[in-house]
Amino acid sequence: MTAIALGRTRRTSLVSTVCALVVAGTGLLAGCSEDPDAGTNGVGKLPADKIQSKTRAAAESAEAVRLAGTVVTNGRTYTLDMRLKSGGGSGSVTSKGVAFGLLRIGEQLYLKAGAEFWNHADGNASAGGTLDGKYVKVPQGDPSYKKFSGFTDKDVLLDGLLTLHGALATDGHHEQAGTRTIRITADKGSGGTLDVSLEGTPYPLRLERAGGAGTLTFSSWGQDFPLTEPKKDETVDYGRKLPTS
Incomplete structure (x- = not known):
């Protein structure tokens, strides 16, 4: 290991140690915390209404999608x-x-x-x-x-499923099937919640519908598949x- 690389390793170790001490002593991350939006598509920093607009636009423009879960109607x-x-x-x-x-x-x-x-x-x-x-x-x-x-x-x-009902707000960073997400809620969750991908295109990945009307996950965005006439x-x-x- 070169002297420069060794120096970087020692500095990294020192910073990690200091951060650990800060967290243990105060419960605060202070300046040591990582930016949860670092390396993402950036939508996590937007207001909830802007996130909703972007994820709806992404869903509408995608050529294909797979959805699975429950829908309660009538x-x-x-x-x-x-x-x-x-x-x-x-x-x-x-x-x-x-x-x-x-x-x-x-x-x-x-x-x-x-x-x-x-x-x-x-x-x-x-x-x-x-x-x-x-x-x-x-x-x-x-x-x-x-x-x-x-x-x-x-x-x-x-169009029917991705509509949230009520005042929108963000509700922290989460994960869906290994993909980082930002969650938006309507009326503090009673109007539905939607997890939006922070990686690549901001597609919707998980939806909890208002009033307990079902939960759905979305995947395979943009991945085409055949439709074949039966024999x-x-x-x-x-x-x-x-x-x-």
Whole structure:
């Protein structure tokens, strides 16, 4: 080790020792604390409303995203694991203990579920046997289309989910799946909380909705994925109003 390097090492060790003594003796970091925003994208230093604007803009401009978690709407809880982009989306939804898959390519929406879903929805076993495990085309005029297509629409879903209700404030630095975040809250948390990435693009990473209406995580921002039409022998055109659970 050179004399210069040795000197730097000793100075670093001395500063660390002094900082430790300051913390132990006073409980204060004083000038020894590290800047929590050092090496970040800088949004942690902004007011909460500016952070919200930047993270919404980032989400809107991203080509794709994966979201997972729970959404409570009209008193009903849906557990989602969806990948979304401008041309559609795919993934799974669970409600009342019954899971089903959704696939939308352009305007065409498919619903794929097991016999349990269809039997519960239709009230007879024959529907379950016919539709079990098939991609069922959902007519655009069917109430199910509007009900379920929203889960596959990136813009509609994010616009509704990323809205916080009430006065905004920052609530410290946190971490989500190994990524440093800054948290913003509305009405001290009762109006929802949102963790925003401090690394790279300030994407939203975790959301707690107001009023206990669900918690979601966001990942795979900007990572494209394929949307493939189901094979003909895997598809059923129900041709009329679908049964819904």
